[in-house]
Amino acid sequence: MAYRFVFILASLLAGVSSVHSATDATPQAAASCPRVLQHTVARLQDEKPQNLCQYAGQVVVVVNTASFCGFTPQYKGLEALHAKYKDRGLVVLGFPSNDFSQEPESNAKIADFCENTFGVKFPMFVKTTVRGNDALPLFKLLTEQTNTAPKWNFYKYIISRDGKDIKSFSSMTGPQDKSFVQEIEKQLAVKGPAQ
Numbered sequence: 438m439a440y441r442f443v444f445i446l447a448s449l450l451a452g453v454s455s456v457h458s459a460t461d462a463t464p465q466a467a468a469s470c471p472r473v474l475q476h477t478v479a480r481l482q483d484e485k486p487q488n489l490c491q492y493a494g495q496v497v498v499v500v501n502t503a504s505f506c507g508f509t510p511q512y513k514g515l516e517a518l519h520a521k522y523k524d525r526g527l528v529v530l531g532f533p534s535n536d537f538s539q540e541p542e543s544n545a546k547i548a549d550f551c552e553n554t555f556g557v558k559f560p561m562f563v564k565t566t567v568r569g570n571d572a573l574p575l576f577k578l579l580t581e582q583t584n585t586a587p588k589w590n591f592y593k594y595i596i597s598r599d600g601k602d603i604k605s606f607s608s609m610t611g612p613q614d615k616s617f618v619q620e621i622e623k624q625l626a627v628k629g630p631a632q
Contacts (some may be wrong), residue, residue: 469493471600473582476575481533481548481561485496489530489575494524496624498529498597499579501567501587504550508591512555514612518621519559525600529559532576534567537547537590567592579603593617597624 455576470490474497477486488527500515512531519529533541533547542550544563551557568586579594581588593606595617602624610617 445592446509468564471504471596473575473596473600473603476573478514478532478565478573478575479509479563480529481544481551481563484544484563487560492528493600494532495528496598496600496621498527499531499575499594499596500531500533501536501576501590501592502531502561503533503535503590504542505616506537506539506590508545508589508608509553511591511612512551512557512594516555516559518612522621522625527621527625530557531561531565532567532573533556533561534587534590535564536566536568536587537603539590540564579605595620598627 471494474489474493476489478486478489498515498518500511502512503509515529515531519527529530531551533544535541540547542564547564548561551561565573565576567573568580572580572586576587582603583594585605589608591608593608593610593612595604595606597603604620606614606617606620614619
């Protein structure tokens with residue numbers, strides 16, 4: 438009985454030790470992740486929480502999307518950009534929103550539509566609000582940093598590797614527009630701390 442008690446006590450202490458060391462590592466991980474990415478958002482396909490810090494050190498394009506918009510074909514261009522530049526450190530993150538009354542579908546239907554209609558492989562997240570008081574904290578921060586909230590669907594933000602330089606682009610600027618691609622290439626040319 439005493440042996441069993443010692444074994445349980447030792448197991449508990451080992452558990453506390455590992456929890457403690459994981460907690461100690463958190464500030465370091467947070468320090469290497471730009472403030473703009475310090476958010477957790479549910480993935481579109483399975484609604485599992487995703488920490489956006491996993492994209493730290495990459496050039497990030499954030500775009501609010503909708504299935505029934507005149508700009509919806511931009512999904513194809515965004516996927517082409519993602520495929521072309523992902524090996525150089527670009528990631529496109531899509532955030533469906535019904536803020537402009539053009540995304541009435543459920544998360545499952547949005548995921549199916551994106552994959553089957555446009556072959557979207559870049560990360561997509563659950564339907565959310567991107568404007569106003571109820572906006573996702575990521576979009577509140579993007580709005581604060583650029584003084585520009587999304588004015589319509591497919592509004593785009595390019596975030597530098599260190600998260601300090603954020604540029605906004607209107608829905609009218611397509612994924613293949615020269616100014617947009619030039620900004621992506623400019624940001625990709627800047628190497629991150631670990632590169």
